[in-house]
Amino acid sequence: MPQTDQPASAFDTATAVTRTEGGVLTTELDPGWDVGGGILNGGYLLSIAARAAVLESPHPHPVALSASYLRAPAAGRASLTVVPGPAGRTLAHSQVVLADDAGPAITVQATTAVLGDEPSAVAAVPPAVAPVGQCLSIAEHAHLAPPEIQVPGLVRRIDVRLDPASAGWALGQPGEEPVLRAWLRFTDEREPDPLALVAFADALPPTSWALGRFGWAPTVQLQVLVRALPAPGWCLVEARAGEIAGGWLDEDYRIWDSTGRLVAQSRQLARAPR
Amino acid sequence: MPQTDQPASAFDTATAVTRTEGGVLTTELDPGWDVGGGILNGGYLLSIAARAAVLESPHPHPVALSASYLRAPAAGRASLTVVPGPAGRTLAHSQVVLADDAGPAITVQATTAVLGDEPSAVAAVPPAVAPVGQCLSIAEHAHLAPPEIQVPGLVRRIDVRLDPASAGWALGQPGEEPVLRAWLRFTDEREPDPLALVAFADALPPTSWALGRFGWAPTVQLQVLVRALPAPGWCLVEARAGEIAGGWLDEDYRIWDSTGRLVAQSRQLARAPR
Incomplete structure (x- = not known):
């Protein structure tokens, strides 16, 4: 507290x-x-x-x-x-x-x-995305969601701003890559810390939604690594599925803080939406 | 047995x-x-x-x-x-x-x-590497290792053939990317199965060796996902560090079987060699 x-x-x-x-x-x-x-x-x-x-x-x-x-x-x-x-x-x-x-x-x-803020010897570079103001707010656009998507409480707690390049699915135009990129922060602007990063590491919809395959992807096992103390401000999250096969998918998250530093990463195995 | x-x-x-x-x-x-x-x-x-x-x-x-x-x-x-x-x-x-x-x-x-061999809906594509015969056998070249590298028993149990493009460090010419790519199989030619993939998922030297930073990188936490039953023959392994900072590094392994199918992946957090 x-x-x-x-x-x-x-x-x-x-x-x-x-x-x-x-x-x-x-x-x-x-x-x-x-x-x-x-x-x-x-x-x-x-x-x-x-x-x-x-x-x-x-x-x-x-x-x-x-x-x-x-x-x-x-x-x-x-x-x-x-x-x-x-x-x-x-x-x-x-x-x-x-x-x-x-x-x-x-x-x-x-x-x-004990996490610190030592400089990186090898740094994971963040992807290029649109600035927050040009991204799509999931909460503000919830009324546009396809009827099969139930808007959850999570989107009112975590402010998710989808990069337009990976938000086509939310506007009826699914893409070909199972990738989502978004800026995240808590809706009440509580600043990120290691515990927040753990929550952010599973906060986006299933990456298969980017392909227009809507459905719940229950997590079976999730590993989160917190790599550094995040700076205040928005975090940039990229979620990507590597392989979808046999009823399973993996999802990788990488999270950068507002200074462009990698601060967390996660991998989960989930059941693929049907 | x-x-x-x-x-x-x-x-x-x-x-x-x-x-x-x-x-x-x-x-x-x-x-x-x-x-x-x-x-x-x-x-x-x-x-x-x-x-x-x-x-x-x-x-x-x-x-x-x-x-x-x-x-x-x-x-x-x-x-x-x-x-x-x-x-x-x-x-x-x-x-x-x-x-x-x-x-x-x-x-x-x-x-x-129960793992099967269902086709992939989204497939992780293997990297381009040299054929096994043009790769560098760690076991055969152990006598060339820098004096600070102690050749372990593991290289006599698992036959590792390093892709020349990621083997410069073994010949005194370290690279700039913390990536290793190699063909692997058991030395006695036992065919791969899910248990073998678990062993392969941590079988290469630390990826920081590719940069010429030799030293032990003790694993703190390792997650292995097995995604499909592997076909007989050599497995192709790519190991990559994403971020090295503050005394920690992460390593991702992706393993493809002889048909080019992703069969396993792993991520570990390790202490970085000094």
């Missing part, structure tokens, strides 16, 4: 982890961070697990998280169990389980460390 | 998992699969965990594995503990811990399923 007089951001409130008197970590899963049909966003859930991992770690930042999505948890009270692993001066390992009344929903292998 | 009259391959022998009378799964970690200094290769260790996950699963193939490398285990007897998670008709989850006498060495989140 913020340490200032500022009102708590929607993200910090929705991902707050509390220790009960018995020492158990709990959270209140917010139904507003859904991707449609009452299904909570995978990046949102993972950022809560990351917050719990950091709470129980000697180090302040999540640097590597790998989550298996076992089942979709219900909104409301959930518990977080953190089993610490080896911890050293540079990094610490742990395992986190987020469970609701029906049992474990996601299991996470977490590595925490 | 093979079901035929053929002698067991080195890989199948070195990754064999046995159930003791008490029901415990054990393996004998083979010191020959090292990367130098007695450190066993991370892909080798992960393929053993994958074998254990499959043994305890209703499904035959590993499709997603995420491993945290807690510490380097010693060669010799090790145990494998598999905790099954939800299992359905399409896929099953589990957690695997590989431990030696000193405690847990790697923890793995595993997803198993």
